[in-house]
Amino acid sequence: MADQTAAYDIHIIGGGLAGSEAAWQLAQRGVKVRLSEMRGAGHMTAAHQTDGLAELVCSNSFRSDDDERNAVGLLHHEMRRLDSIVMRAGEVARVPAGSAMAVDRDLFSAEVQKALEAHPNITVVREQIETLPSQGPTIVATGPLTAAALAQSIGGATGQDALAFFDAIAPIIHHDSINMDICWMASRWDKTTEASNPEGDYINCPMDKEQYLAFHQGLLDAEKTEFKEWEANTPYFDACMPVEVMASRGVDTLRYGPMKPVGLDNPHMATEEFPKGRWAHAVVQLRQDNKLGTLWNMVGFQTKMKHGAQVELFRTIPGLENAEFARLGGLHRNTFLNSPTVLDRQLRLKSAPHIRFAGQITGCEGYVESSAVGLLAGMMAAAELGGREWSPPPHSSAMGALLSHITGDAEADTYQPMNVNFGLFPPLHDVHKKQRKEAYTSRGKADFGEWLKSAELVAA
Known part of the structure; x- marks a missing residue:
């Protein structure tokens, strides 16, 4: 790691996914970066477990890796x-997850940190920044768990309150405590990739109708985390909806979620008529969480239930009767800017244009989206520092669509965190619905490729 007193061209505050990606992009373009991270300097957030750069705090999945239809x-x-x-780093730390890209979270963080600390243009400093810098190029990538003092400083600079929503974390289970005489390995519809396990990528825990109905009622009845008065009207983000909130929306909501x-044939239910087995009434899926395969997370089981209630209820799931939990689920409050109002098209704070924002604090949602916005912020800053014009990626690309949503396409009055999705892309009404996803991705790849050639933006 470089000398902490070394001169730098830009200051990045926050060593999560967005800050780490921004630092890498800038450093690869010859820009000297000071990367400040408060974890490791006696400070921690409500959700992080370590002081590692780019730590994954919720799921270990980067979601679908299908670039043809997704x-x-x-x-x-x-x-x-x-x-x-x-x-x-994701490729190095990748674990089987069907067509999704999932990673060993510890190995992933270690790979990112190793690369950044070894880079001659990056200085990693463990320190807490409590106020926005009054001058000098800066990228703020402190994420949805920004420390109170800095959040207050940001609120003062934006002239308005930050919006907020709750985010929930799913439990992680030790593999050797799962009863595989009841559970089985399979991917839905037997879909596999090069990274897949031969027998499938998910551990599946089956429920019959009676077990499911009892479990559903248990979710409704379980003791939940109590909100503070100021938290009462804070909304949930749909992609991280607590499982008990989903359950409250109808008895079959979870069976469609x-x-x-x-698509999951249970071999334990095989008969002469159905040699591959039958479908259960409901299935709880577990996804590999680390490279060793010793830890598995409960897919879609983010929760605000109290820890004792989680252990009691989740051990009623067939196959998890003796489950040992490496981590129980939890709930934390996320904050984000009303970006269409306070940021310009280059993610700069309108009231203080020497400051850019990146990652989830801008109102994007998801690991990959956060990283992508950090990447864009790094490229924008590198262009500005080099005296070059910045040409944004085309709106038809995933990056362009996400950037457009954050910086102006969304309605400011109803702005909410958003994953990348085809609803953010310019529509293709003349393409049949069945071919539309392929058409979006084909157009996006072609337009993005032309943008790269014309802008000469690929890192050296």
């Missing part, structure tokens, strides 16, 4: 073309 897969493709450190049984 918006987030297209985003993966674009980030790889721009030498993303997040995508690099994270407990969907379709």
